[in-house]
Amino acid sequence: xxxxxxxxxxxxxxxxxxxxxxxxxxxxxxxxxxxxxxxxxxxxxxxxxxxxxxxxxxxxxxxxxxxxxxxxxxxxxxxxxxxxxxxxxxxxxxxxxxxxxxxxxxxxxxxxxxxxxxxxxxxxxxxxxxxxxxxxxxxxxxxxxxxxxxxxxxxxxxxxxxxxxxxxxxxxxxxxxxxxxxxxxxxxxxxxxxxxxxxxxxxxxxxxxxxxxxxxxxxxxxxxxxxxxxxxxx
Numbered sequence: 001x002x003x004x005x006x007x008x009x010x011x012x013x014x015x016x017x018x019x020x021x022x023x024x025x026x027x028x029x030x031x032x033x034x035x036x037x038x039x040x041x042x043x044x045x046x047x048x049x050x051x052x053x054x055x056x057x058x059x060x061x062x063x064x065x066x067x068x069x070x071x072x073x074x075x076x077x078x079x080x081x082x083x084x085x086x087x088x089x090x091x092x093x094x095x096x097x098x099x100x101x102x103x104x105x106x107x108x109x110x111x112x113x114x115x116x117x118x119x120x121x122x123x124x125x126x127x128x129x130x131x132x133x134x135x136x137x138x139x140x141x142x143x144x145x146x147x148x149x150x151x152x153x154x155x156x157x158x159x160x161x162x163x164x165x166x167x168x169x170x171x172x173x174x175x176x177x178x179x180x181x182x183x184x185x186x187x188x189x190x191x192x193x194x195x196x197x198x199x200x201x202x203x204x205x206x207x208x209x210x211x212x213x214x215x216x217x218x219x220x221x222x223x224x225x226x227x228x229x230x231x232x233x234x
Contacts, residue, residue: 036078036085043071043089047113051175053210058172062159063142065120065178070139072121073131086117108208112201116176123180128152144180158183163198167219168211176210177201195223 045051046068055061068089075085090110106114128147129135138145146156157180165172172178190198199220206216 036075036080039071039075039078039080039085040088043068043085044091046071046175047086047089047091047117049109052113052116053109053174053176053208055173055175061173061175061178065116065159065175065180066139066142066144068117068175069120069124069180070131070136072117073124073129073139074136077131082118082121083114086114089117090114108204109210112176112204112208116178120178120180123157127157127180127182129157152182155183157181160184162194162201163219164222167222168202168215171211174205174210176205190223199223 046064051064055064071089072082072085076082090113092106092110128149128151129144130149132148135145135148144157144159147153159178160181161172162177162179163171165177202211202216202219202223205211206213
């Protein structure tokens, strides 16, 4: 074969291969952007006031939290930082992606939502969950499958309340009061850290207008252990 013709054929072949690679890359990027936009739209629904603070049923609140964490885990697989996708779900992509010194203090409800979703995403990872297809598909329906790896392998995490709902009926319908955690036996006493977290959350919910300040004070009192009475005569 004429070297000139061979060179021409090779050049054309390389050009076609480069074009195919570029097309595939472009299609992949387009699909990634479309899925990112879809995740943000779904996360905005999770982060809405009616979803995060005013669910009608406790089961729906639990499923909302699981779906939200699943969306964050999927976004991470796409290379999107959890904080960025949460901000996107809160509808503040442009405002808070500005220079650090230009940022304003976010509203209390926004801080509560971000803190809750970020903490529960970290719990999801610490429990040993992996964002594989099976796990993410279950989470889209608000269900946590059994943990597949790590020290909790074989067990199924629970979605439990941070503030005991007996202290304030209805808080089991507030997503912000829920957390993904290892299963625990009923009446398990709170640790000092858990108590402090519950007290802080009660104050934040009162500041956000989700509960009355009187309710937060009542919760605080119930969470504060009573000092043992001194023996009479001592």
